[in-house]
Amino acid sequence: MSSKAALKRIQLIPELQKKYNIFTHIENSVAEKVLPDDSNDSNAPLSHLVTGIKDNIVTYDMPTTCGSKILLDYISPFDATCVKLLRDAGALLVGKTNLDEFGMGSAGTHSHFGPVRNPLFPNENVVAGGSSSGSAAAVAAGAVDFALGTDTGGSVRLPAAYTSILGFKPSYGRISRYGVIAYAQSLDTVGILAKDLSLLRKVFRVLDKYDEKDPTSLDNELRAAISNRCIKRNTYKIGIPREFIQGSLTKELAKELTEPLSNFLKKLLQQGHELYPVSIPSTKFALPIYFTISPAEAASNLARYDGIRYGTRSEKNDLEDGTFFSSTRDAFGQVVKDRLVLGNYSLCSETFKDSYIRAQKLRVKIIDEFDSIFRFPNLLTGSEGNAYGLDLILGLTNDGLPQSIDYYNEKKISSPTNEYKNDIFVTPMSLAGLPVISFPLLKGKPLGIQIAGQYGDDSTVLDACSLLV
Numbered sequence: 001m002s003s004k005a006a007l008k009r010i011q012l013i014p015e016l017q018k019k020y021n022i023f024t025h026i027e028n029s030v031a032e033k034v035l036p037d038d039s040n041d042s043n044a045p046l047s048h049l050v051t052g053i054k055d056n057i058v059t060y061d062m063p064t065t066c067g068s069k070i071l072l073d074y075i076s077p078f079d080a081t082c083v084k085l086l087r088d089a090g091a092l093l094v095g096k097t098n099l100d101e102f103g104m105g106s107a108g109t110h111s112h113f114g115p116v117r118n119p120l121f122p123n124e125n126v127v128a129g130g131s132s133s134g135s136a137a138a139v140a141a142g143a144v145d146f147a148l149g150t151d152t153g154g155s156v157r158l159p160a161a162y163t164s165i166l167g168f169k170p171s172y173g174r175i176s177r178y179g180v181i182a183y184a185q186s187l188d189t190v191g192i193l194a195k196d197l198s199l200l201r202k203v204f205r206v207l208d209k210y211d212e213k214d215p216t217s218l219d220n221e222l223r224a225a226i227s228n229r230c231i232k233r234n235t236y237k238i239g240i241p242r243e244f245i246q247g248s249l250t251k252e253l254a255k256e257l258t259e260p261l262s263n264f265l266k267k268l269l270q271q272g273h274e275l276y277p278v279s280i281p282s283t284k285f286a287l288p289i290y291f292t293i294s295p296a297e298a299a300s301n302l303a304r305y306d307g308i309r310y311g312t313r314s315e316k317n318d319l320e321d322g323t324f325f326s327s328t329r330d331a332f333g334q335v336v337k338d339r340l341v342l343g344n345y346s347l348c349s350e351t352f353k354d355s356y357i358r359a360q361k362l363r364v365k366i367i368d369e370f371d372s373i374f375r376f377p378n379l380l381t382g383s384e385g386n387a388y389g390l391d392l393i394l395g396l397t398n399d400g401l402p403q404s405i406d407y408y409n410e411k412k413i414s415s416p417t418n419e420y421k422n423d424i425f426v427t428p429m430s431l432a433g434l435p436v437i438s439f440p441l442l443k444g445k446p447l448g449i450q451i452a453g454q455y456g457d458d459s460t461v462l463d464a465c466s467l468l469v
C-alpha cells in the first residue's frame with residue numbers, strides 16, 4: 001500500500017461515519033502519521049495500512065468505552081498487546097469502532113453511540129450484525145483496510161457475513177487477550193476482519209504470538225508442536241454437520257440459498273475435495289450452553305464497574321433501594337442488565353449445579369465430539385486425532401438475512417431470545433475454541449459460509465479458504 005492510498009481512505013472517514021455510524025472515536029491526527037513511501041519504516045509489514053480497533057480493546061491514546069455510558073471517560077494507561085503489535089508493524093490506527101455494549105448483541109444495535117448501519121444497503125437502515133458491527137462496517141465501507149474485532153460467540157463472523165466480507169476467529173489463545181476488556185474470558189478471542197485474504201493472513205502473522213501477560217496465551221512449546229503436525233494439502237476432507245445447515249433456517253434464507261449453496265458444493269467436489277455429511281449432536285445445546293456460561297462470566301467480570309474501581313460514578317446517592325452502587329450501575333444498557341441478572345442467577349447456590357455446572361459438562365461433551373471427527377489431534381485436550389477423520393467442517397454463518405434496524409428492535413423487544421437465535425451456527429466453535437473463518441457465499445450478498453478446523457489448526461483453515469473463495 002502507498003501513502004497516497006492511506007490518505008485517500010483517511011479522507012473518506014468523516015463522510016462514512018455520518019452515513020454508517022462506524023466509530024465511537026476518530027483519531028484526527030492520524031493523517032500526520034502517514035510516512036512518505038520512501039522512508040525506511042515504510043518497509044514494516046503493515047505500513048500504510050489503515051485499521052480500526054473494536055472499542056473494547058484498550059489504547060493508551062484514545063478512549064475505550066465498550067460502547068457503554070459507564071466507560072465514557074475511560075482512557076487506558078497502556079495499549080493492548082494486539083494494538084502494540086499492530087503499531088510496531090506500522091499500521092495506522094484511525095479510531096475505535098462501534099459495538100454492542102460490552103460485546104453483548106448480534107446486530108450492532110445495543111451501543112450507547114447508537115446503531116451501526118450496514119454499508120451493503122446504503123439507502124436503507126439495515127443492521128450490520130454484531131457485536132463487532134463497527135469493525136465490519138468500516139471494512140465493508142472502505143474506511144479501513146482491515147479491522148480488529150472480538151468473537152466471544154460469533155461477533156466477528158456474524159457481522160462479516162452480514163456485510164459480505166471475511167471474518168476470522170483464530171483458535172482461542174493464539175492472539176493475546178491482554179488489554180481486551182473481558183466479557184466472557186473463557187471464550188473472548190480477538191479476530192480479524194478484511195476483504196482480502198492475503199492481507200488478513202499478513203495481519204494474523206503479526207498478531208499470532210505468545211504473550212506472557214496473558215495467562216491463557218498458547219505457549220511456544222505448544223505452538224511449535226502444532227506447527228510440526230500441520231500438513232499442507234491441496235484437497236481436504238470436509239464434513240458438513242447437519243446441525244449447521246438445517247437448524248432453524250428461515251424460509252427466506254432457504255430460498256436465497258438453495259442454488260448458490262449447491263453450486264458452491266459442486267465446485268468443491270470438482271476441485272477434488274471430499275464432502276461428508278456428519279453429525280455433532282451436542283451442538284444442538286450450544287445456544288443454552290453459551291447463554292449460561294457467557295452471562296455467568298460477564299456477571300463476575302462486570303462487577304468491577306462500581307464507580308470506584310472502574311466506571312463513571314453517579315452523582316446520585318449510591319445506596320438507593322438498599323442496594324450498593326445501583327445508581328452508578330444504572331448506566332448499563334438494558335441488554336447488559338439482563339445478562340447480569342441471568343449470569344448471577346446461574347451462579348447462585350440454588351441453581352449453580354443445574355445450570356452453570358451442567359453447561360460446563362455439556363461444553364466438554366461438544367469438545368469431545370469435535371475431537372472425535374477431526375484428523376488433527378487436539379493438543380490441548382490430548383486427543384490423538386482420528387486417522388480417518390476430517391480436516392475441516394463447513395456450514396452456514398447466518399440463519400437469516402439482516403433485517404432493518406426498526407424491525408430488529410421491535411422483534412427483539414418481544415423477547416431477548418429472538419436475538420440469541422442469530423448465534424445458532426456460530427457459538428459451537430466458540431465453545432470449543434476452534435479456528436474458523438466466515439466468507440461470503442456470493443460477493444456483495446449478506447450470506448456467510450464458515451469453515452472451521454481442529455483446535456490450533458488455523459493454518460489449514462486459512463489455506464483452505466484461499467482455495468474456496
Ligand code: GLN
Nearest residue numbers: 103104105152153154155
Ligand atoms: N451474540 C453473542 C452475545 O451476545 C456473541 C457476542 C460476541 O461474540 N461478543 O453474547
